[in-house]
Amino acid sequence: MPLNVYGDTGYGSVAAARLLSESLSGSETVPLLIRDPEPEPQKWQPMSKQELEIVAGGSGWRKLRCYLVLFFWLGWLGMLGASVAIIVQSPRPVAPSLLWWQRALFYRIHPALFKDAQNEVRSGIDAVRERLPYFKSLGVGAVILEGLFNRAASPPDLREIDVEVGTMPQIQQLFLESHRGGIKVMLDLCELDLFGPLRSAGNGSVMPSDVSGSVQNALRFWLELGAAGFGICDTDTAYSAQTLTDWRVVIKEFSTSEFRRIVVVKQTGEFLPALNIFGTSTNHSLVEIVMRSLLPHAHHLLSRQEVAVAMERHLSTPHSGIWPIWMMGGETTPVLHKMLLVLMMTLPGSPVVKYGEEIVPLTNVSAEISSAHEADKTNGQGDSIGNMKQSALALFNSLSQSRLREESFLYGTFTFLTLNYSSSSLSSSTNATQAPQKPPVLAFVRSWGCVHLLVLLNLGPDIQFLDSAWAPSLPTAGVFVTSTGMDRLGATSLETLRLQPEEAVVIKLFESGSYSP
Template sequence: MPLNVGDTGYGSVAGQGLSSSGAAGSSETDALLVPELGEEGEREQEWRPMSKEELEESAGGPAWRRLRCYLVVLFWLAWFAMLATAVAIIVTSPRPVATPLTWWQKSVFFQLQHNLFTGTPPAGSGAVGALCDHLAYLKSLGISALILSGLFGPSNATESWERSGTLPQVQHLLSKSDKVGLKVVLDVCDVQPFGAREDVETKEAWDATQHTLRFWLGQGVAGFLMCDTDAAYTEKSLMLWRGVLEEFSREDEERIVVVKQTRELLPLLRVSGQQLNVTLVDVVLRSVLPASPRPLSARQVTDAIETHLQTPEDTWLGWMVGGKAPSDLRRLLLVLLMTLPGTPVVKYDQLYPGQGGNGSQYSDSTYNFKSRHSTVALFSSLSHNRAREEALVFGNFTFLPFNVTSNMSSSSPPPLLAFLRSWGCVHFLVLLNAGPEPQGLDPNWAPRLPEAGVFVASTAMDRLGAVNLGTLALRPREAAVVKLFEPGSYS
């Protein structure tokens, strides 16, 4: 018997939302969940993602456009603020200011042997011609100026040169030197025609001095070297010299006066009666070692060096070895000359030992060609490093007392000497061991300096590459130049 429930028919179930008609909720295909009605009886809008067109329309609205403008302006303001801060830090940070140096303050001087122009073997016209042929080679080694010594006797005058036939040789040498870019300074120590005599200061004597100065300056001489014992070393005569030299000086070619100091105290002559005192002497040439009839011991050499390293100076100095030293210290002294602040003056027999022929302390018959070549290579390395490294030209000088020497006796081994040449963030450490034993640095050495470095030069020319100063030990009679840098830096 069919079951009928009301009017629905078989199998139909009447309930809420369901009906037998085709209205909503009356079919099995209708949704089972019906959206709820809002407060006003309307169905709530169904959520769905925005299309591309709708996103572009919304992003282009005034609110988003204003926000993007604010962000762009904020970015550029922050960028310019950081740039201005960096520039301000660079401008206000302390940095070294290089004083413009003249040609003679940046030069390496080379003093020729005394018998070159005396006519004694192996000198003479052939020696002068050989020197002219080697001028370009000397220039390539880093030499910038020559000091010609032994040209004049105590009473030589220009007229006697003309009569002897030596004058054309010197003129030829001056001409060749100018062509290769070498300056020439004449050594006129104890030569009367270059200064008034002590007993007679007449107008004729001053006129003769001016005539002699003008003659040689006209030949292209860049300056003169006198001794502090000369009669011309007075304020009155130097004022005369200065006036003549200024006539021939140009902005790029200043003529100079060099005074060789032979006495313990040297009066620094200055122009008086002016608001700004001007020195009448451009370079004071000083010897590192004292005069001695016999070679000094290693201890005496070290004491002399240490004395000069700890003496502050207020004038521009030129340095030469001067006194006699053991032959095994020649390269150590060469390193010292080329790294001290001032103008180095290297003598012919220092660069070419055994060829001086003038009784030099460096003349040694066993000094072979290989050793001479090594000495020239060391000099060339030092001169070229000095030319391109500001710390070795403009740099400040600091003596580093690595070893306490006050309680040492004369019989104790010489201490290890060291000094620092600094310019900005660049530091060059120069180490000198004149003793017979290897020496390392004191463990408490300058703790604020970097311990890492790289070898620039050494006396044996066999030190290369990086080095740690904590483990560095100098061999006997060795000097080394080390460029310091922070670990991980290779500048």
């Protein structure tokens, strides 16, 4: 059937073309060619379960999954093997098993010091018992009671304490509460004439069995009450190979694997006298623990130079094999006293503090305050003394906590360092003809594994800084642990470190980028 759209005009005629051109001539934007209408976009639809199973079940996907699982387990096993190899090859120091007296902080106290104004003993023993929580807060592990027995008696009755100190029920209560608080109690027997007129100066003479037996029975009496041990001086007439042998037998009877009792020999001179044991002069077989002084005993305040000589002698002397318990010894200024606290708490061995030394003895504080404020001795002196005591106590607490926390102080090796240092004081270079002698900057390292704790002590009056090549084997980056001024915090570098006059610092060294708080 013919298609006639435009009436009489046939399809494709001139009239039809003219009509089409007239209808399109009204717009210049009409394209010359008319496109077919585009189909509507299909909406996305998720694959059904059946379609997923068909696609996932293909051979290509199964191979890919197998390869991925294989690579995962091979990579995991490779990382596990590498970790095990690193752990096995890395040097891991084995911590030795330390006994309680190798970990403890000792505290010497004389109960007779706690008397009232009327010289009546309300009780020295009770005053010590009331201070047990304070001792515990300081980190004290053992208390050494001094002056318990009557020194005038010859021989003294070791089963009874001096009436000026307290009574037996009071000291029994002290043993009970100290045991509950985890603090051990030792008895000091120094400067007692234990054998009376039958004296033995360690020349090999033998004590009668009844005299020696009475002393051993007295030791058993106190050990049964809970005493952790006894102290004896190397100058006592009872100090001999026979005495130490007899005492060790008694100590062994009451010692267990958890609680071992001890005998401490207090060294009064520069060297410990040798004992005549089986024809040989030695003290290693009987003396196991010795209490030594950092400073020589003197009747005056020791100068900076005297303190420096004593400190350097102890640091440069090799360890003798006998476990040392360090005490302060002589007296010096409060500033040097705090430096000695740092030294005593960081040396190999165990520290022992006398009552009041953790806050600096009052006599030393008063002397320094008087010299520093000679123009005005009254205004502000009490505040200055209080600030010194608080600063010293804060330093002591910091050192005590660091000693318990840092394994390097408990197990670490000791290395004394020889430093190259320079002074930044202008007074040191003003006199070119006679250069003043520089006081030493002492240093040592306590190392355990990859941890190094560096202790620096500047005993001079000038600011000191270290040479960049002073210790090439040690890392230069570190973080402050504590300092005598209690004003050192955060990270530091040995290349830029400046030591203040009469300052001691403890720095924990670490490799760059390996430290994490």
